[in-house]
Every structure is written in C-alpha cells, then in structure tokens.
Amino acid sequence: MELITRPAAERDIDAVLAFWGKAAEGKSITDDPAGVARLIARDPEALILAERDGELVGTVIAGFDGWRCSAYRLAVHPDHRRQGIAGRLLEAAERRFRELGGRRVDAMVLEVNERAQRAWEASGYHREDHWRRWVKSL
Template sequence: MSDLRIRHAASSDIDTVLRFWRDAAEGTSISDDHDGVARLIARDPEALLLALRDDLLVGTVIAGFDGWRCSAYRLAVHPGLRRQGIATALLQAAEQRFAALGGRRVDAMVLEANERAHHTWAARGYLREDHWRRWVKPL
C-alpha cells in the first residue's frame, strides 16, 4: 500500500475523525466527542494514528500506553476500503509505537458482536481471552 500514509492526529483532525468514526466504527462511546478526542491528543499526541490515502482519512487506531500496559482502541477502516491492508498497516504502526515505548502486552477492546473485527485481530496474532470481562463506569 505505497499510497497509504500513517501519521499522528492533530487537533485540527478532531472533527474529521469524529465524522469518520460515525461512518466506519462499530458503535460509539461516551468519550467520542470533541472534548474527549482533544484530551487524548493533548495528553498523548502520538496515540491517535490516522491512515490517509490521497489526504483522505481511511482508517484510525488509538495506540495508548500508560507506562504499564498497551491498549488499542478504535481500529476502524472506511467500509468501502476494507480488506486492503489498512488495518494491518495501522496495527503495525501501533505495535512499533508500543515496542519503542517498552510495552510488553497489548490489550485490544473489540465489541463482542463485531465478528468481522475478531477475525482481523486474530489474523494479527491476538488471542481472545474470554475469561476477562471488562467492567466500565462512565465518569
């Protein structure tokens, strides 16, 4: 995918990212708003990775690291461009970031009902741990 470029998101990308997630991501989160994404970028300017083709947003992943555990969120690819290696390129960039930061394990949050996404993660070598259940509380 020589025409694909991966870069970090900037504040000027927030509205574009939010529109993209409404079309490409499965489900939404309480933090999927301008302030939430702005806080992410301010706290960790390299966490939100964007995949661009011809300067158009075609994919995203949040590659967060808290100093102990690596977390991947919001892996999303434009519905009309799936199965073209965009998710793989984004995950490779995230994994390179994690390795450079000294990360040793990646946790990926994937919706239970998103079977297509499960195949993507499994193809990259991620293992599903059904014995863990996440408990979430909005603040």
Template sequence: MNDLRIRHATISDIDTVLRFWREAAEGTSISDDHDGVTRLVTRDPEALLLAEQDGTLTGTVIAGFDGWRCSAYRLAVHPDFRRQGIATALLQAAEQRFATLGGRRVDAMVLEANERAHHTWAATGYHREDHWRRWVKPL
C-alpha cells in the same frame, strides 16, 4: 497501498475523525466527542494514528500506553477501503509505538457483537482471552 500514509492526529483532525467514526466504526463511546478526543491528542499526541490515502482518511487506531499496559482502541477502516491491509498497517504502527515505549503486551477492546472485527484481530496475530471480563463505569 503504495500511497498509504500513517501519521499522528492533530487537533485540526478531530472533527474529521469524529465524522469518520460515525461512518466506519462499530458503536460509539461516551468519549467520542470533540472534548474527549481533544484530551487524548493533547495528553498523548502520538496515540491517535490515522491512515490516509491520497489525503482521504481511511483508518484509525488509538495506541494508548499508560507506562504499564498497551491498549488499542478504535481500530476502524472505512467500508470502501477494507481488505486492503490498512488495519494491518495501523496495528503494525501501533505495535512499533508500543515497542519503542517499552510495552510488552497489547490489550484490545473489541465489541462482543462485532464479528468482522474479531476476524481482523485474529488475522493480525491477536487471540481472545475469554477469562477476562471488563467492567466499565462512565465518570
């Protein structure tokens, strides 16, 4: 992990990120397309964090902050690089971003069926609040 680098995504990374998510992330979202990720990177250039080892994309997280809530999305680590601390490093970078922006709490959206992700989030100090159920409507 000595060569792990965390950086912000740029517009030139978008196609690589989309390919990465198809391989490494569980499930897809209606906004997992070039236009959606372009809007994210253009609106908030520091939100999409990438983990790289030797120039290879190994992980991602979106660290979104709307001025009130901190939200973590798309935490994903390539299957060949899991259990090496990459998710932890990405979450630490996201949490540092949130702290710098004045955030006080992180909400994470995790697929109900993704048990592996539940273990990752728990291992990094997050807890589940079952009393909240999210309602979603595509625009």
C-alpha cells in the same frame, strides 16, 4: 495511492469524529471534540490515522500508561476494507508500543462485531475468555 500513517493533530478532530460515525462500530461516550482533544493533548502520538491520497481511511488509538498497551477504535472506512489498512495501523501501533517499552497489548473489541474479531485474529491477536472487563462511565 500510497497509504501513510501519522499521528492525529487538533486540526483532524472533526474529520476523525465524522469518520468514526461512518466506520466505527458504535459510539463511545468520549466521541466528541473535547474527548478527542483531551486524548491528543495528553498523548499526541496515541491516535494514529491512515490516509490514502489525503483521505482518512482508518484509525487506531494506541495508548500506553507505562504499564499496559491498549488499542482502541481500530476502524477502517467501509469502502477501503480488505486492503490491509487495519494491519498497517496495528503495525504502527505495535511499533509505538515497542518504542515505549510496552510488552503486551490489550484490545477491547465488541463481541458482536465479528468482522473486527476476524481482523484482530488475522493480525496475530487472540481472545482470552477468562478475563471479564467491568466498566463504569464517569
């Protein structure tokens, strides 16, 4: 039962969206086939999947705009949590960021998702309370 990580491809879009429906906390405005297709087309290495025996068990989006590294949609299937999958996904994301010259990772994590807060902390991330993010849907 080897865990592999790999970039998502267009053929994975439906599986990723179904997976996020089960494993992710909340739905993003871009959780639709067109949104995921745009991500893959713009940055084919950004959406990283974790698979075990061909089954999708985790995801993370590792975006880099040339200035800042951003991690989104870290999710692990409920039946596969507490097995180190989130850590492996973050290792893959961080390796990508280092290869691109990134120096700092920002992650947006829902305040109400305590399980996710603990996972990020266990992976060496810390919360900076002095930053407040303002967002607008376009």
